[in-house]
Amino acid sequence: MEGIVERVTAVHQRITSAAARVGRDPAHITLVAVTKTWPPETVLAAYAAGLRHFGENRAEELAEKRPYLESHLGANSGVIWHLIGTLQSRKTAWAADHADVFHALDRLKIAHRLARDLAANGRAANPQFALPIFLEVNVSGEETKSGFDCTQWETDEGQTAVLRAAAAEVITLPGLALAGLMTMAPWDAPPEEVRAVFRRTRQLATRLQTDLALPTPLQLSMGMTDDFEIAIEEGATHVRVGRAIFGERP
Numbered sequence: 001m002e003g004i005v006e007r008v009t010a011v012h013q014r015i016t017s018a019a020a021r022v023g024r025d026p027a028h029i030t031l032v033a034v035t036k037t038w039p040p041e042t043v044l045a046a047y048a049a050g051l052r053h054f055g056e057n058r059a060e061e062l063a064e065k066r067p068y069l070e071s072h073l074g075a076n077s078g079v080i081w082h083l084i085g086t087l088q089s090r091k092t093a094w095a096a097d098h099a100d101v102f103h104a105l106d107r108l109k110i111a112h113r114l115a116r117d118l119a120a121n122g123r124a125a126n127p128q129f130a131l132p133i134f135l136e137v138n139v140s141g142e143e144t145k146s147g148f149d150c151t152q153w154e155t156d157e158g159q160t161a162v163l164r165a166a167a168a169e170v171i172t173l174p175g176l177a178l179a180g181l182m183t184m185a186p187w188d189a190p191p192e193e194v195r196a197v198f199r200r201t202r203q204l205a206t207r208l209q210t211d212l213a214l215p216t217p218l219q220l221s222m223g224m225t226d227d228f229e230i231a232i233e234e235g236a237t238h239v240r241v242g243r244a245i246f247g248e249r250p
């Protein structure tokens, strides 16, 4: 992991600059270092470089790496594990056991499974340990994108109704806490198109907050290596960055 300290510093500087351009406090932006496919030793190097938030897109990989890290750093290392990829219903128990935050809830069935598993493993017993949930929304309209269909939410009342019902259900489920919305920008799109997707996601979050009379704004998980600065300018509270920190994945 040659140069990881320098790359982490560079990413932090880019986050600070992007926040400054729109008058935001960079302290309100969480850098989730995406460690998928990298060996646990790489996560240890990232920890030594000061990172504390790590993101995995597969539940089984998370279930391997978290115990490894804990065996090296202890249970009070301050590491927060983010599961950033969609879950299949037969894998929810891994997420319930090992994820501190889940960014990619794409259907209610998964929320119900998670609630069941969080009750079974005891986490649901203490509301303080509720699993923060981001609903994944597909705003760009790309068919490869998962998430609730919000491609035309401004004009399609049905789309907002489905999302609103899902958010309301997550709020009522023991063990789960509604954190916000997550989205992915279209691949290879021009910056203005990417920006529009992030902006529309932020507006959707505001709409949801109003409709559900939520006391605090929803958080926004958006932005990866190629577009995290645009995402921050458009309100991202969590950026999920892999390659800018670790280089091309093995």
Ligand SMILES: *Cc1c(COP(=O)(O)O)cnc(C)c1O
Binding pocket: 034, 036, 057, 084, 085, 224, 225, 226, 240, 241, 242, 243, 244
């Ligand atoms: C892999 C991945 C990322 C990070 O992508 P980079 O381009 O390496 O920054 C972010 N979010 C999700 C959901 C991912 O699967």
